Amino acid sequence: MADSLNAHFLTRKIHSLLGLVPVGAFLVFHLWENSQARFGAEHFNEHVVEGIAVALNYKVIVELTLACAILAHGIYGLVIWWQSKPNITQYHYGANYRYYLQRVTSLTTFAFIIWHVYHTRIMVELDEEVARDLFTHMQRLYADPWIIVLYVIGIVGATFHLANGLWLAGITWGVTTHPRAQRISAAACGAVFLLLTTIGFHSIYGFKYPYEGEDQPGHADVIGDPTASDLDQHRST
Amino acid sequence: MSSEIKFKIKRQDGPNNSPYWEEFAMPYAPSHNVVSALMYLREHPINTRGERVRPVVWDCNCMEEVCGACTMLINGVPKQSCAALVDDLAQPIVLEPLTKFPVVRDLQVDRSRMFDALRMTKAWVPIDGTYDIHVHAPIIDPKVQQERYEFSRCMTCGCCMEACPQYHPDSAFVGPAPLGQVYLHNAHPTGRFFRDDRLHSIMGEGGLTDCGNAQNCVQVCPKNIPLTTAIGGLGRQTTMQMFKDIFMK
Incomplete structure (x- = not known):
């Protein structure tokens, strides 16, 4: 009778775990890195894009692992979505709305990620110019206000799904068992949601309005910023 | 105070029939609950169009909210009909069988x-x-x-x-x-x-x-x-x- 290692149970647990690590952890890192867009093209291309490429050993393996984790979490998430019959029109409770939003954001975020990975990651492999200057590529995209709308939906969906997923994981793994614990964790997860969303919006803002003098691609190279000229002098001596 | 108690009931003749709505009205009396009102309608199964129809079927047993048998959707809310007081409910009182279980007949479901x-x-x-x-x-x-x-x-x-x-x-x-x-x-x-x-x-x-x-x-x-x-x-x-x-x- 003790059919203990049940595939269904383990699949659900792995689904939950994948959502936290590596997918959720990556989202936090990703939003943080991209919020540095505010420092301009040079900083972004050299310290963020190149920085990660240099600092990260086995980048291909890391990226493939991440892609597999996102796909596994997303595809099994579709199975879970398929089993739900939302009833928010009849039962107007906070947790019921969040239950519904968790499913809605799973779909919007999954679709967004596929599109987002194509035009920011796969494009880098296809187009040399994008590979050379991802910052300008992003700026060109953001010139279209509809792209910004899509990014806002993508960011809010992803941060909500992660923050609410944290709240859910607290319950399903048995950390927050009682109503009071769940109220406290709801407040904490709400704060996580606001913080991550702010960081995410800051990166859009950064691409639109980088610090003065670096708002045009290659501009810093022409007039040179103090750090760059210092380095040049240092090299020439 | 209304002189009538009005009901709108979702009915179904059998497990494989399609549901339909029927309206009923009965003279007002204080302190009715939904079950006692349904009992009145069983004695006087006449809809608002004056037609004599098959009495409404429902489940009930304890009449003190401890057995759960008389659970139905009352104005869209799942609750026990024996404990649902007519004086507290907005009219017409809409009665529907629970939606998550197979309907046997009218408000009776297979739980x-x-x-x-x-x-x-x-x-x-x-x-x-x-x-x-x-x-x-x-x-x-x-x-x-x-x-x-x-x-x-x-x-x-x-x-x-x-x-x-x-x-x-x-x-x-x-x-x-x-x-x-x-x-x-x-x-x-x-x-x-x-x-x-x-x-x-x-x-x-x-x-x-x-x-x-x-x-x-x-x-x-x-x-x-x-x-x-x-x-x-x-x-x-x-x-x-x-x-x-x-x-x-």
């Missing part, structure tokens, strides 16, 4: 899936055995007793299932009430000996992991049973059980 779930989750304390389970009556802390008493008041009425977005005819989910009973019996001084079996029964398809934590169950429960506390507690118990199953063999 056997709930009892199957109790059987599946072994929500009882086995007392027959070839060994002594305990010598004396077990001593329980009165505070703990009070906590567990809440769960013992479950009448398997189906309100929590009705409000649950994860519970429907196409899902295998056992629903919140049986999970509350697993929690109760796992905490019982004798019932706890069968804890592993009960946990394994809810660690498969349709078990605890199929809960989506929409938490409607705890909102609609007529007995205010802390169902989400049971679900959270079982989250902890099944997580520990998983580690036990993996590493302690």
